[in-house]
Amino acid sequence: ITKIALAFSLSSHIRRERITSVLGEDTAIYSVTVDSPNRTFVTNPKIMDDFVSTTREIMESIKLRHGKDMDIHIFPAMPASLAVRFGMDYMPKTDNKLIIYDELTEKGFVYALSIGGNYD
Secondary structure (H helix, E strand, C coil): CEEEEEECCCCCCCCHHHHHHHHHHEEEEEEEEECCCCCCCCCHHHHHHHHHHHHHHHHCCCCCCCCCCCCCCEEECCCHHHHHHHHCCCCCCCCEEEEEEEEEECCCCEEEECCCCCCC
């Protein structure tokens, strides 16, 4: 495994090929999803709280399995409210560096920004 991806298939499904076309086949892909991905499933605060608990468990699991030095490539298809909550929970001194992608209609997923990591 040379790269780690975390896909948020919440407002729509993200197929594996969409990630491997960017990162390559030697990628460990973790996914957060719901039964029927859609844009309107966040209907109460408990859903947001459950999301934070789930993503915290996944982030810790990735760190334990792959180490703190492996970057996590984030592929989001998610409501903005959950993206904000994910960012609020991020701990730059203890979490892996995040490399976040955005999807463009003509190009697919492209690099958007990085958070955390070594700034030396």
